Amino acid sequence: MSLVVVGSMAFDAIETPFGKTDKILGGAAVYISLASSYFSKPVNAISVVGYDFLPKDMEMMKSHGVSLEGVQVKKDEKSFFWAGKYHNDMNSRDTLATELNVLGNFDPIVPTAYHDCDYLMLGNLAPDVQRLVIERLPNRPQLIVMDTMNFWMDIAWDSLMETIKLVDVLVINDEEARQMSKEYSLVRAAHKIMELGPRYLVIKKGEHGALLFHDDEIFSAPGLPLEAVFDPTGAGDTFAGGFIGYLAQAEKNDFEAMKRAVIYGSAMASFCVEKFGPERLIDLSYDEIDNRVNKFVNLANFDILPRKISDFLDQSA
Amino acid sequence: MSLVVVGSMAFDAIETPFGKTDKILGGAAVYISLASSYFSKPVNAISVVGYDFLPKDMEMMKSHGVSLEGVQVKKDEKSFFWAGKYHNDMNSRDTLATELNVLGNFDPIVPTAYHDCDYLMLGNLAPDVQRLVIERLPNRPQLIVMDTMNFWMDIAWDSLMETIKLVDVLVINDEEARQMSKEYSLVRAAHKIMELGPRYLVIKKGEHGALLFHDDEIFSAPGLPLEAVFDPTGAGDTFAGGFIGYLAQAEKNDFEAMKRAVIYGSAMASFCVEKFGPERLIDLSYDEIDNRVNKFVNLANFDILPRKISDFLDQSA
Numbered sequence: 001m002s003l004v005v006v007g008s009m010a011f012d013a014i015e016t017p018f019g020k021t022d023k024i025l026g027g028a029a030v031y032i033s034l035a036s037s038y039f040s041k042p043v044n045a046i047s048v049v050g051y052d053f054l055p056k057d058m059e060m061m062k063s064h065g066v067s068l069e070g071v072q073v074k075k076d077e078k079s080f081f082w083a084g085k086y087h088n089d090m091n092s093r094d095t096l097a098t099e100l101n102v103l104g105n106f107d108p109i110v111p112t113a114y115h116d117c118d119y120l121m122l123g124n125l126a127p128d129v130q131r132l133v134i135e136r137l138p139n140r141p142q143l144i145v146m147d148t149m150n151f152w153m154d155i156a157w158d159s160l161m162e163t164i165k166l167v168d169v170l171v172i173n174d175e176e177a178r179q180m181s182k183e184y185s186l187v188r189a190a191h192k193i194m195e196l197g198p199r200y201l202v203i204k205k206g207e208h209g210a211l212l213f214h215d216d217e218i219f220s221a222p223g224l225p226l227e228a229v230f231d232p233t234g235a236g237d238t239f240a241g242g243f244i245g246y247l248a249q250a251e252k253n254d255f256e257a258m259k260r261a262v263i264y265g266s267a268m269a270s271f272c273v274e275k276f277g278p279e280r281l282i283d284l285s286y287d288e289i290d291n292r293v294n295k296f297v298n299l300a301n302f303d304i305l306p307r308k309i310s311d312f313l314d315q316s317a
Numbered sequence: 318m319s320l321v322v323v324g325s326m327a328f329d330a331i332e333t334p335f336g337k338t339d340k341i342l343g344g345a346a347v348y349i350s351l352a353s354s355y356f357s358k359p360v361n362a363i364s365v366v367g368y369d370f371l372p373k374d375m376e377m378m379k380s381h382g383v384s385l386e387g388v389q390v391k392k393d394e395k396s397f398f399w400a401g402k403y404h405n406d407m408n409s410r411d412t413l414a415t416e417l418n419v420l421g422n423f424d425p426i427v428p429t430a431y432h433d434c435d436y437l438m439l440g441n442l443a444p445d446v447q448r449l450v451i452e453r454l455p456n457r458p459q460l461i462v463m464d465t466m467n468f469w470m471d472i473a474w475d476s477l478m479e480t481i482k483l484v485d486v487l488v489i490n491d492e493e494a495r496q497m498s499k500e501y502s503l504v505r506a507a508h509k510i511m512e513l514g515p516r517y518l519v520i521k522k523g524e525h526g527a528l529l530f531h532d533d534e535i536f537s538a539p540g541l542p543l544e545a546v547f548d549p550t551g552a553g554d555t556f557a558g559g560f561i562g563y564l565a566q567a568e569k570n571d572f573e574a575m576k577r578a579v580i581y582g583s584a585m586a587s588f589c590v591e592k593f594g595p596e597r598l599i600d601l602s603y604d605e606i607d608n609r610v611n612k613f614v615n616l617a618n619f620d621i622l623p624r625k626i627s628d629f630l631d632q633s634a
Contacts, residue, residue: 038626038629039626039629040629088501089501184405184406185542185543185544185545186542187542187543187544188544190542205525208522208525208526209525209537209539211542217615218542218616219616219617219619220526220539220540220542220616220617221619222526222537222539222617223537225502225503225504225528225535225537226502226504227502227504227505228502246629249629256619256620259619260619260620260621260622263619263621264626286625286626286627289626290625290626293621293626294621296621297621298534299535299536299537300536300537300539300617300619302536302538302573302576302577302580302617303573303577304577304580304610304611304614305577308603308607309355309356309581309603309606309607309610310603312355312356312357312563312566
């Protein structure tokens with residue numbers, strides 16, 4: 001099924017306790033496209049880059065089955081740039097630089113070849129831009145998944161609400177869910193957020209895994225306990241890529257399929273953090289992915305024997 | 318199988334965003350004994366109380382099949398007392414008062430009737446006292462489970478290490494695991510801690526569930542997402558009670574049984590937080606427990622279809 005991915009293609013400079021990088025490939029659309037390319041091809045990307053974006057990165061993405069027809073190249077502007085430094089616990093970071101550059105006035109183009117879009121992944125971007133892509137597709141996709149962040153809640157609340165109304169699945173983290181709903185309990189937060197539009201909500205909890213909500217159903221996916229997180233940059237986007245990539249090839253998009261999509265997304269994200277930037281996503285083997293998913297199965301699997309607790313008590317006692 | 322529980326029996330005064338209590342029944346041995354009594358009877362308690370401990374609380378425990386033969390009553394001292402106030406997020410609290418009273422010189426007595434102990438639960442206490450109970454049992458129990466806290470790491474490290482050496486399962490929270498191991502990664506922390514003695518380690522993560530470690534195996538139990546946590550006091554002890562109570566009646570104590578024990582412990586803890594103190598643990602029905610365990614099954618259950626990811630890609634693309 002045809003998949004369209006919208007988001008930034010950019011440069012990041014990253015510093016973690018394990019080392020630092022110069023400007024390397026980054027951006028939501030890069031992580032999402034690479035992750036989803038292991039599940040469904042082609043991945044039709046919509047983005048904008050500057051004159052400084054590297055042809056070798058374009059080629060790498062194309063070799064993964066990512067179509068760049070919807071990626072505009074601005075000849076006299078620079079690509080979006082972000083620099084950040086992670087703290088020792090890897091759960092928080094300082095932004096050292098944000099240069100919007102080409103993203104400042106991004107007017108997304110939807111090529112005719114993308115018009116049969118069944119699955120639309122709206123990576124983190126201004127909600128106005130996300131909504132423009134929905135409006136510029138001739139038909140509503142079968143499934144629209146949206147990522148966003150606290151930044152847009154702070155500066156573009158009304159536009160965010162307009163866009164959220166239009167999507168099927170929202171993917172955010174726990175802090176963002178609490179900010180959006182003004183509820184501390186994630187159960188209460190989820191119900192408030194689903195009233196804003198999305199039928200499904202994924203709340204990412206970093207090392208603690210992810211929760212999937214739909215009506216009154218909840219699924220809890222474990223986080224894979226890791227010896228070390230080398231670089232968390234892009235893990236959330238990679239999750240989204242695995243999530244929608246899985247769904248784009250699945251026969252159904254019901255709650256059971258969404259649960260599997262959360263596991264595949266989590267597995268892809270667990271690779272992402274093993275190296276700087278998107279490096280680990282570039283040459284994954286299918287065996288590696290299958291083995292990683294099996295780790296999640298083993299991690300979460302338990303059998304409650306078909307006994308009632310009232311059978312436990314030793315009646316002779 | 319015979320179960321012995323050691324820990325405090327005490328008074329707590331609790332303040333949460335939902336209200337506050339006067340002095341109410343509390344203490345690790347109370348929560349552990351009540352929770353385990355739903356799985357295995359009798360529960361042989363070892364503790365010490367003062368003249369102020371209420372006969373009605375003694376009777377309530379006895380009515381749950383808890384033997385109090387090992388509970389000393391000090392006629393001229395008061396019971397242990399703790400007062401605390403939880404912050405709005407319920408994840409942190411301030412201790413307002415700690416009066417050791419009878420716990421200050423607790424010299425545990427192991428009645429002859431407790432000598433056939435197969436399962437020993439060492440609730441949070443001075444590690445010297447925990448070790449005395451092991452030494453005063455004529456035979457080593459089949460399984461020794463130990464709880465402890467950061468306080469003992471700060472003031473009684475050497476004694477703690479002596480006791481930890483002797484146990485099969487250690488149950489602590491994530492912050493305590495990091496402090497004990499001086500490792501941030503819980504995987505690394507677990508391996509360091511298991512080298513100190515325990516073959517199994519349970520790391521409780523509050524609302525995020527619990528991790529069970531053994532050799533190179535890991536099991537992740539979900540936390541049940543709740544609309545509200547009314548009072549977290551005793552949740553960790555209640556977890557421990559459900560955990561060892563389940564194991565005390567199980568046919569085996571292998572990794573699969575330990576996984577189930579973590580789920581039953583989590584289910585019991587999820588009841589505990591619904592009301593002040595141990596109130597909710599007093600009149601649970603077996604149906605309520607079975608239904609709660611089923612919630613955990615539904616929460617964690619997913620089926621990865623027996624497909625390889627390489628089958629996903631549409632070869633026609």
